Amino acid sequence: MAPQRFHEQFAHIQHSMPGVALAMGPEEDAHFLYEKGVVLARDGEEARVVEDTVRAHFTATEGLVPDHVRRDGPETGRTGVTRIRTGAPDAGEDTVPHALRALREAEDRRGRRLVSRNHVVHIAVNACPGDEPxxxxxxxxxxxxxxxxxxxxxxxxxxxxxxxxxxxxxxxxxxxxxxxxxxxxxxxxxxxxxxxxxxxxxxxxxxxxxxxxxxxxxxxxxxxxxxxxxxxxxxxxxxxxxxxxxxxxxxxxxxxxxxxxxxxxxxxxxxxxxxxxxxxxxxxxxxxxxxxxxxxxxxxxxxxxxxxxxxxxxxxxxxxxxxxxxxxxxxxxxxxxxxxxxxxxxxxxxxxxxxxxxxxxxxxxxxxxxxxxxxxxxxxxxxxxxxxxxxxxxxxxxxxxxxxxxxxxxxxxxxxxxxxxxxxxxxxxxxxxxxxxxxxxxxxxxxxxxxxxxxxxxxxxxxxxxxxxxxxxx
CATH class of the missing domain: 3.40.50.200 (Peptidase S8/S53 domain)
Known part of the structure; x- marks a missing residue:
């Protein structure tokens, strides 16, 4: 992957999604984009577990605000996923990595993934262009x-x-x-x-x-x-x-x-x-x-x-x-x-x-x-x-x-x-x-x-x- 091209496209995609704060994946795997401060969980009991686990972790961790952890809108019905906000929309620091770390132990106990980043899905010449026409x-x-x-x-x-x-x-x-x-x-x-x-x-x-x-x-x-x-x-x-x-x-x-x-x-x-x-x-x-x-x-x-x-x-x-x-x-x-x-x-x-x-x-x-x-x-x-x-x-x-x-x-x-x-x-x-x-x-x-x-x-x-x-x- 060419980081230069990926970084060039990042601003273009961000501009096309006003009101959504985006972040890049970890530098060692900077091939994906995701929404800052938001994670996804399955509706129902798993969403509750995710929300409670992240809030408890943020309460015990200096610098993280548990009051920011909340379900962001109603459950989405047919898709079966709930958006859970983990930080203020305008916060400078991305809280998603902290939330993911907090849930690893809970996922290990349950034997399945409970949460994911809210990825940006893009046409396959966008964040990773083959070329332009x-x-x-x-x-x-x-x-x-x-x-x-x-x-x-x-x-x-x-x-x-x-x-x-x-x-x-x-x-x-x-x-x-x-x-x-x-x-x-x-x-x-x-x-x-x-x-x-x-x-x-x-x-x-x-x-x-x-x-x-x-x-x-x-x-x-x-x-x-x-x-x-x-x-x-x-x-x-x-x-x-x-x-x-x-x-x-x-x-x-x-x-x-x-x-x-x-x-x-x-x-x-x-x-x-x-x-x-x-x-x-x-x-x-x-x-x-x-x-x-x-x-x-x-x-x-x-x-x-x-x-x-x-x-x-x-x-x-x-x-x-x-x-x-x-x-x-x-x-x-x-x-x-x-x-x-x-x-x-x-x-x-x-x-x-x-x-x-x-x-x-x-x-x-x-x-x-x-x-x-x-x-x-x-x-x-x-x-x-x-x-x-x-x-x-x-x-x-x-x-x-x-x-x-x-x-x-x-x-x-x-x-x-x-x-x-x-x-x-x-x-x-x-x-x-x-x-x-x-x-x-x-x-x-x-x-x-x-x-x-x-x-x-x-x-x-x-x-x-x-x-x-x-x-x-x-």
């Missing part, structure tokens, strides 16, 4: 290109994309003619400049529709606020998304977070249990931290009870020969798909729209890879980059007029989801979990990921993009 001429075909087949409303596979919403001119892109859902919030600022990560959900929908034309795509703007949401809210928003149209065949989710200790997300427990009882397949991004630390909810795929209901997806580099430099990895990542320099719809079909880069590229790969990756190319200078003002470098601006090239496990995810949907259509399979199992069983392609041969899904309509590997010194 690059304009592509309209004359350049999509990659993956549109697969053979046509849309048929009677047999289309239902796919729900949980992400940012659809841009206003998405209907100008032929592959999205049948796509419905929520509008992208606040596409541009007061000066008409495209916001950061606007079009993320539209790009994903375009990739999915290209791989699987016979899909009924619905895009929900659950992550419209800079692609970030508190864990305590995310479970409820997921329930809202499936309640609006019923449980779909497939959910494509390009969001998540690591957690301290590698545990799952307490705020998603209820949703994940209900998912397990449905026939829906959750296809989730593995994240872009170049780490083997589990990224949730994708990492649920490694838990036996979720093995058939969750598919975690890492990203292959542009030529498909191995993992992209940014892709998370490890035994909890079940499959890899192309996720570097894909081409799909973004925005600007009706009229070109400007975008100002937020991050600068690097002189070498920030993860240590030996090919010309998206860390380095194409070169640009960003607004948020450390040291820019001292050098006088101006941020680069580009114009989008429809298509873009973008990289991240965010986009490998709809490739995999689309291939499951295409398998359902080709084999008249109505069970998405059975289709996933049969697709993976029939896949003979592999990729070398850090010395391990892992399953790789490469769509027939995807075109490898050559990458440059620097020559070794003589």
């Amino acid at each position: 690059v304009p592509v001429a309209r004359t350049q075909p999509a990659n993956p290109a549109a697969a053979e087949g046509r849309y048929d409303a009677g047999s289309a596979v239902g796919v729900l994309v949980i992400d940012t919403g659809l841009v206003h001119d998405h209907g100008s892109y032929p592959l999205l003619a049948h796509t419905t859902g929520d509008a992208q919030a606040a596409e541009t600022d007061a000066g008409g400049v495209l916001g950061q990560y606007v079009g993320h959900g539209t790009f994903i929908a375009g990739v999915l529709a290209a791989v699987a034309p016979n899909t009924a795509l619905t895009v929900r703007g659950t992550l419209n606020d800079a692609g970030a949401i508190l864990e305590s809210e995310f479970g409820a928003r997921l329930f809202e998304a499936v309640d609006r149209g019923g449980w779909p065949d497939i959910i494509s989710l390009s969001a998540g977070t690591p957690t301290e200790g590698g545990d799952g997300l307490l705020g998603l427990d209820a949703f994940m249990r209900e998912l397990r009882g449905q026939r829906t397949l959750l296809v989730a991004a593995a994240g872009n931290n170049a780490s083997d630390t589990p990224f949730w909810p994708a990492a649920y795929a490694a838990l036996p009870e979720y093995a058939d209901s969750v598919l975690s997806v890492g990203a292959l580099r542009a030529d498909g020969d191995g993992a992209a430099c940014f892709s998370n990895h490890g035994p909890w990542v079940r499959v890899y798909a192309p996720g570097e320099r894909l081409t799909s719809a973004l925005t600007g079909f009706a009229a070109p729209v400007p975008y100002v880069y937020q991050h600068s590229t690097y002189d070498s790969c920030r993860y240590g890879s030996d090919y010309l990756c998206t860390c380095q190319f194409p070169r640009h200078t960003g607004v948020l980059s450390e040291g820019r003002e001292s050098t006088g470098a101006k941020p680069d601006q580009v114009m989008f007029d429809g298509l873009a090239q973008w990289s991240g496990t965010s986009f490998a995810t709809p490739v995999a989801a689309g291939l499951v949907a295409a398998h359902m259509t080709a084999h008249q399979e109505r069970d998405p979990r059975a289709a996933r199992t049969r697709l993976l069983a029939a896949t003979t392609d592999t990729a070398d990921v850090r010395g391990a041969h892992v399953p790789a899904l490469r769509p027939p309509s995807w075109r490898p993009v050559p990458v440059v590997v620097p020559a070794l010194p003589a």
